[in-house]
Amino acid sequence: MGAYYGYYLIAGLLSMVGMWVSSRLKSKFEKYSRMPLSSGMSGAEVAEKMLRDYGIRDVQIVQGQGVLTDHYHPVKKVVSLSPEVYQGRSVAAAAVAAHECGHAVQHAEAYAMLQVRSALVPVVQIAATAQQWLLILAFMLLNTFPGLMLLAIGTFLVTTLFAFVTLPVEFDASRRALVWLDQSGMAGGAEYEGAKDALWWAAMTYVAAALSSLVMLLYMILRYSNSR
Numbered sequence: 001m002g003a004y005y006g007y008y009l010i011a012g013l014l015s016m017v018g019m020w021v022s023s024r025l026k027s028k029f030e031k032y033s034r035m036p037l038s039s040g041m042s043g044a045e046v047a048e049k050m051l052r053d054y055g056i057r058d059v060q061i062v063q064g065q066g067v068l069t070d071h072y073h074p075v076k077k078v079v080s081l082s083p084e085v086y087q088g089r090s091v092a093a094a095a096v097a098a099h100e101c102g103h104a105v106q107h108a109e110a111y112a113m114l115q116v117r118s119a120l121v122p123v124v125q126i127a128a129t130a131q132q133w134l135l136i137l138a139f140m141l142l143n144t145f146p147g148l149m150l151l152a153i154g155t156f157l158v159t160t161l162f163a164f165v166t167l168p169v170e171f172d173a174s175r176r177a178l179v180w181l182d183q184s185g186m187a188g189g190a191e192y193e194g195a196k197d198a199l200w201w202a203a204m205t206y207v208a209a210a211l212s213s214l215v216m217l218l219y220m221i222l223r224y225s226n227s228r
Contacts, residue, residue, distance in 0.1 A: 014215055018208040025201040029068065032092035032194045033084065039186060043085040043093035050101040050180055051079075059104045063087070070096050072103035074118050079104055091187065095195035098181055099202070102173030113168045124162045131155035149224045156217045163210035170206050174199040 041049070047061045064070070064080035072079050079100045085093045106114040134152040178196055181187040187195050 014208065014212045018205075018212060021201065021204045021208045025068075025198075025205055028198050028201045029092050032095070032198045033088060033090045035091040035191070035194055037089050037091055037094050037187070038191060040089055041094070041186075043081055043088050043097035046094045046186060047079055047081065047097040047101050049184070049186070050098055050177075051104060053180065053184060054101075054105050054108065056104055056108050059101075061086075068096075070100050072100045072107070074103070074107050074114070077104070077107070091191050091194040092198055094181065094187060094191075095177065095198045096202075098177035098186075098195070099173050099199055102176035102180075103169070105176050106169070106173060111169075111172065113165060113172070117162070117165050117169050120158070120162050120165060123158055127155040127158040131159065149220065153217065153220050153224060156213070156220060160210070160213040160217045163206070163213045166206055167203075167210060170203050174203055 037046075044061055044063070051057070051059055051061075059077045059079060061079045061081065063086040064082055066082055067084065069082045070080065070085055079097075081097055081100065085096045087093075103114065131152060134148060134155060137148050177199065178192070181195055182192055
């Protein structure tokens with residue numbers, strides 16, 4: 001039972017850390033959304049300039065929906081920016097726009113970890129859909145059909161691997177964004193530090209998610225082992 005108590009303690013702590021990181025990211029984004037970008041450029045204009053500077057002309061920049069829903073779609077070659085980022089003329093908007101364009105630069109330069117991540121997407125989509133049902137059945141029928149737990153563990157192994165592969169992709173995109181913001185003169189001094197701070201907390205949400213996924217995977221393995 002000691003192992004279970006240890007799991008519950010770690011899972012509880014990670015849950016609280018995840019909520020705290022999410023709250024910090026929201027507050028940081030709000031803070032730097034109130035810090036005007038000295039160039040006066042919108043997030044969309046920042047993205048367009050960064051892509052031009054890297055000679056990337058086959059990526060479209062569009063306005064998406066929602067809050068903090070910004071992403072890069074490597075198959076469609078589309079940088080989708082949330083309305084607040086697309087239209088915003090703040091340090092936060094510039095940081096997020098540059099980060100998403102960092103993914104486009106990764107794609108153009110055939111960044112290995114992005115290629116691995118993209119290759120995993122179809123498998124992850126299947127695994128994520130299956131584990132929703134497998135997880136319930138696996139725990140209900142653990143002693144009767146232990147094979148279900150093995151299948152559930154397999155799906156969590158895939159999604160956990162994906163979560164950890166995502167980390168270097170996100171950190172590298174932020175690194176590229178900050179280098180460009182600095183070298184292009186788009187953000188300097190307090191603006192650069194603000195962009196760096198905002199992107200750091202955004203990256204921490206991925207770290208928290210990866211650790212939570214790992215803990216859940218280890219718990220399932222523990223439950224399966226103890227049922228044998």
